[in-house]
Amino acid sequence: MFQKKDLFTIPNLMGYFRILLVPVFIYLYINAHSVTDTYKALAVLILSGVTDFFDGIAARKLHQVTELGKALDPVADKLTLGAVIFCLIRRINGFQYLFLVFIVKELYMLLGNLTAMKLNGKKLDGAAFIGKAATMITYWSMGFFLLFPGMPRAVQIFLMILCGGMITATGLYYLPVFFRLAKKI
Template sequence: MNEDTPIRRQLFSIPNLMGYFRIILIPFIVWRYVTAETINDYYAAAVIIGISGITDFLDGFVARKFHMITKVGKALDPIADKLTQGAIVLALSFRFRWMIPLIILFIVKEGFMAIMGIVMLRRGKMLDGAKWFGKVCTAVLYVVMFILILFPQIPMGAANGMIALCGVLMLFSFVSYIPVFWKMAHDS
């Protein structure tokens, strides 16, 4: 299977089915966290996020290992990632008020990435995967979100420090992508 495989077959490839599964998990993550009353409820939310993360790793691994990389998968994977991240950040904002500025920055950054991705696609160009700064930002964001969910009794100062770190890395990633898109737009 490859990018030239008919869309119908691409839709139901194993890696893409894992991507759909990750999207289906989103409401369960949010519901379990927002309605949590006991430590076990928070642990359950963390387990669901862990399952989502493992599935995220596996879909990419399977796609590469078994030559199942598809156009659908290239679009689906980042969509599943961003929906999951956005939903978790939103859920955490119910408990940690400093998540609200992070939500705004997340929306601005991802909105910019989506708009520029569409503009470049219309010009026949495509970003060749996430850059290192985007990967670092995403990894730290996931670790922080996981810690904040797994340890609901974390001191607010520590939580705010981790949220601030995410904000700084997200801003750095956002600013670092601007010249990448600028170069893409001006290369022939």
């Protein structure tokens, strides 16, 4: 499955770096006492996003696409988004519902992937377009929450519903896939 030589490829090192940025973001956000402090946390989120963008390019250009990297990248995405959504619960009413939708969908996807691995010996093929779109929209929305902490409540609600809708749509997209797997059991 994973080979020892794959541990220290440039794209995988970027993935590890993204995971290490998660506690840095959490620390900066929780200890933010001003808008400037919040922008420091946003800078860490942007750095994570830029690293995410370049690790994929590096993997293809350097011919370093690995099974470890294919698993590491979505883990870094989920940890980052989960941390941001969780942190925003502290300051924005309603984020607990978005966090719940996020957790339920991620657990559902994890169980589906584990089932696929057990039945087929492999995980589901990479993320569908809707999953990538949901991740991108959620990243951008979280960035707006950090960039404009005093945004009007109506905009906050719109962005939370948009993210929750995209996350839910992604989970629903995989229902037929998981039903087909369940029939094989």
